[in-house]
Amino acid sequence: MKAVIENIQHFSLHDGPGTRTTVFFKGCPLRCLWCSNPTTQHFGAELLQKTDKCLRCGACAAVCPQQAVHMVPGSLPQIDRSRCINCGLCTSSCPGKALIMAGQEYTLESVVANIAADMLFYRNSGGGVTLSGGEVLAQCDFAVALSEECRSLGIQTAVETSGYAPYENLLRLSSVTDILFMDIKHVDNEEHKRLTGMDNTHILDNFARLLKDRVEPIHVRLPLIPGCNDDDAHLAAYAALLAGMEGNFDLEVLPYHRLGKNKYEMLGREYALGDTPPLEEERVSHAVSVLRAGLGRIPVLCTA
Template structure:
């Protein structure tokens, strides 16, 4: 920690005063947000409005109902560095999530850059809905990128998320050619939305164009977050949909094994033979 303080002083405290952002929360010892034990920094603000969103408190880029906190880069990095011993023993590191990381790209860049100076593995979780120039800011400071890919059909994507997926597809195609780290694709599998052969095959066909994907991971729909909608006074539109069991996704996973170059397909972090 003294090293971090000394580095800040040498740069006239630029880390502490130049970049400031809105953090939703910081969670420790996560095993679902990258390799090893991860410290996850959730940022506020997201341009999408997915009907199944499990963290509606992350959507607005402002502090509301007690959700969110203004933090400097120095404050965030200081918190992350407290977990360095766990990163060392587990092969983990920092993951910045959201909301949408790319809405606070400059803030995220500074956090990632400082953490890499400390030898901390870095990753982000993103919808990839952004100008590519914002993505490029982060690439030199990232080991892995986890991209949520929800639907291949543009009209369906607009209906269920509020935005087109054309920019997301363009960004993935560019990233595939320009990033030397790990590209991980995560697909939230939602009954009545994309949990059908047609939609999954369309997604698989597009992802088959990305030869540098490390893995595809299917995430079964869950009902966590419904209570938060009530606290925010918002309606949860998919309230009648039941949680999806992991075992029901095996046949869906087979669709992707046919198109993904290395056949690396997981279901919520587990290989198919573990389910």
């Protein structure tokens, strides 16, 4: 069994307790404007260009079978993404390592072995593995098998998901996962579509169903994005919606950051949020207090 994985990151301290290994799956049906992992969105390997490493030698243009690379004297190579088929030929010819591929196929055995190499760190820290992305559920069979294998080795598993997948798949993965993070990004369907490219009805439906089927808590996550979902009216509506739901869950607020901005440059894409600054601490505290006021008994955490 194989999956396309963007990266396996060791010694992570996010997305679960202790020291973790995070496996970033490729492919996502959503296109959140603020996505900090745009290199995981495409369902397959994808060419990245690190312009600061380029020697302007033209080797990439010479090997490209698609004539997708154009050299202009004195300039960086221009990549025509509409012609590029992500074949990767230019990456092996590039002497500056300015061209790399995001994503490659891994076998289940190789990912498990990679994760298991840090067993001692998990044991000493209470950590484990986190399956992230991209959307993990887009490669559901692999994710389920990986989680099962890790658990059979005594490795704690966590999953991050947008919840945008067939419910049966969400339930299958949930049933073999110790810690489940699920995003709810906006409660208004039209706004959700504008911000993420997809409807929220299916996500909210899946969440309501999973609350009935999962015994362990669901950790709902709200990425708090300036100008997108951080206004008081939305936060109050968000809290009201969750407060009306029965089940075992809490809410974590993830304040906006710009750590993924340079990845858009490497993909030759524009970053939709431009120079939007991170939220000030007071603004985050205010948002948390609005949510707490509306959510009553439901715990609200904040990573800031």
